[in-house]
Amino acid sequence: GAGVSQSPSNKVTEKGKDVELRCDPISGHTALYWYRQSLGQGLEFLIYFQGNSAPDKSGLPSDRFSAERTGGSVSTLTIQRTQQEDSAVYLCASSLYPADSTNNSPLHFGNGTRLTVT
Amino acid sequence: DAKTTQPNSMESNEEEPVHLPCNHSTISGTDYIHWYRQLPSQGPEYVIHGLTSNVNNRMASLAIAEDRKSSTLILHRATLRDAAVYYCILRDRALRGSQGNLIFGKGTKLSVKP
Numbered sequence: 001g002a003g004v005s006q007s008p009s010n011k012v013t014e015k016g017k018d019v020e021l022r023c024d025p026i027s028g029h030t031a032l033y034w035y036r037q038s039l040g041q042g043l044e045f046l047i048y049f050q051g052n053s054a055p056d057k058s059g060l061p062s063d064r065f066s067a068e069r070t071g072g073s074v075s076t077l078t079i080q081r082t083q084q085e086d087s088a089v090y091l092c093a094s095s096l097y098p099a100d101s102t103n104n105s106p107l108h109f110g111n112g113t114r115l116t117v118t
Numbered sequence: 119d120a121k122t123t124q125p126n127s128m129e130s131n132e133e134e135p136v137h138l139p140c141n142h143s144t145i146s147g148t149d150y151i152h153w154y155r156q157l158p159s160q161g162p163e164y165v166i167h168g169l170t171s172n173v174n175n176r177m178a179s180l181a182i183a184e185d186r187k188s189s190t191l192i193l194h195r196a197t198l199r200d201a202a203v204y205y206c207i208l209r210d211r212a213l214r215g216s217q218g219n220l221i222f223g224k225g226t227k228l229s230v231k232p
Contacts, residue, residue: 004161033219042205043162043222056219091161104150104211107220109161 002026004110006092012116013082021077021113025094032075033093033107034067043091049075050098082117089114122206127227130196138191138226140206145186150209152220153180153191155202162205162222165191201230 005024013019025032034046045059049069060066064082069075079086093107123141130136142151153165166173166180168189173180179192193200205225 035222042224043220045219045221048219093161104152104167104209106152106164106167107154107162109163111159111161 004092004094004108006090006110006113008113009111010114010116012118015084015117016081018078018080019082019115021079021090021092021115023075023077023092023110025073025075025092026096026108027073029094029096029108030072031095031098032069033095034075034077035091035093036088037091037112038088046077046090079115082115084117087115087117122208122223124204124206124223124226126224127229129229129231130193130200132198132230132232133195136193136196136200136228136230138193138204138206138228139188140190141188142206142208143187145208146210148211150211151180151182151186151189152207152209153178154205154207154220154222155200156205156225157199157202165204167209196228196230198230198232201228203227 004026007022011019030051032049035043036046037043047060047067048056064080067077089112091109091112093109095105095107097105150167150169152167154162155165156162166175166178168180168182181190203225205222207220
C-alpha cells in the first residue's frame with residue numbers, strides 16, 4: 001500500500017525566505033512525527049501530533065518553526081525566515097497507534113525533504 | 119530514555135551472516151528494544167522489536183540477552199542492499215505522550231562487500 005509521502009523531495013531557498021514542507025501520512029495512522037537530519041548526523045525530534053490532542057512541540061528549535069495537522073491527516077511544517085543552519089533533510093513519520101500505546105506500533109518514515117538554504 | 123551503545127561501523131561479506139551488537143546496560147523493565155535501518159537517501163525503516171524473548175521476522179532476528187543489557191540484530195545472509203545505518207533504540211512502553219517518540223543515536227554503519 002501507499003507509504004508516507006513527502007513533498008517536495010528537494011527544496012532550495014534563499015536565506016530569509018519562508019518554506020512549507022508537506023507530509024501525507026499513511027491513511028488511518030493516528031500519530032504523526034517530524035524529525036530532521038543534518039548531514040552525517042542522527043535524527044532530531046521536532047514535533048508530534050496525536051489525534052485531536054495538542055501537539056508536543058518540545059523539539060522545535062526556535063519560534064521560526066511551526067507545524068499543523070489538518071483533519072488528522074496531512075501535516076505542514078513551516079519554517080519562517082530560513083537560515084543556513086536550517087539546511088537538513090526533514091523527515092515525517094506516522095504510526096498506527098499513539099506513541100504511548102503499549103502496542104508499540106512501528107514508525108513508518110517518508111523519504112524526506114532535502115532543504116538547502118543558500 | 120535509557121541509552122544504547124553501538125559500534126560506529128562494521129563490515130560484512132555478501133551472503134554471510136552479520137551480527138550487529140547493541141549494549142543497553144541501563145535498560146528498564148518497561149523498555150522495548152527497537153531496531154531501524156536507514157538506507158542511503160531514504161528515511162529510516164523499521165526492522166524488528168522485542169522485549170525479553172528472541173524475535174524473528176522476514177527481515178532479521180533479534181537475540182536478547184537474558185539480563186536484557188545487550189541485544190544483537192542478526193541478518194542471516196547479508197546482501198548488498200543491506201548496506202545501511204542500523205539504529206538500536208529503547209522505547210519505554212510506560213511513557214505518556216510524545217515521550218514515546220523514538221530517540222535515534224548515531225547507529226552502526228554496515229558495509230557489505232561483494
